[in-house]
Amino acid sequence: MEVFSEYIASIDNQEHRERTEEVLLWVTRKYPNLMPKIAWNQPMFTDHGTYIIGFSVAKHHLAVAPETAGINHFSKEIAQAGYDHTKQLVRIRWDGPVDFSLLEKMIEYNMLDKADCPTFWRK
Template identity: 75%
Template sequence: MEVFADYLGSIDNQQHRDRTEEVLAWVTKKFPKLVPEMKWKQPMFTDHGTFIIAFSVAKHHLAVAPERVGIDHFSDEIIQAGYNHTKELVRIKWDSPVNFELLEKMIEFNIMDKADCSTFWRK
């Protein structure tokens, strides 16, 4: 979590900072083999040098980016959880609960799907 300290400290809204820290700490604890990193000014987690998931803070939501394949794979579940999404990210509104079960599924999917991936992004 130390790698995210400056990022978290830069979030002015305390509620947003607390929620972001909660999610990042959960990922760190739940998936200890993932490497926490800051790239492109956003917190993300990688596995054997390949991207798994990233997060970013916006005015109205926490953005979750599991790559397009992950969003396509879980689109129905994302909608059922009450979140909206684009091709590249899921928006969790600040006043909505985090569906950690869905987040876990997305991360596990990317870890398994990219087990043999030798590039940062899917090709």
């Protein structure tokens, strides 16, 4: 989590900071094999040099970015969790719960789907 400490400290709203830290810590503990890093000023996790999932803080939500393939694959479950999304990210509102089981599915989907991916992003 040390790699994220400066990012987390930069979040002004204490509740947003605590929620972001909770999610990043959960990913770190659940998937110790993933490499935490900051890129494009955002916390993310990679596996064998390929992107798995990233996060960013916005005024009304924590954005989760599992790449378009992850969003397309889980679009029904994203809606069932009460989240809205774009082609690139899922919005978890600050005043709502985090569906950790959905995060787990997205992360594991990307890890399996990109197991042989030699590039950072899908092509």
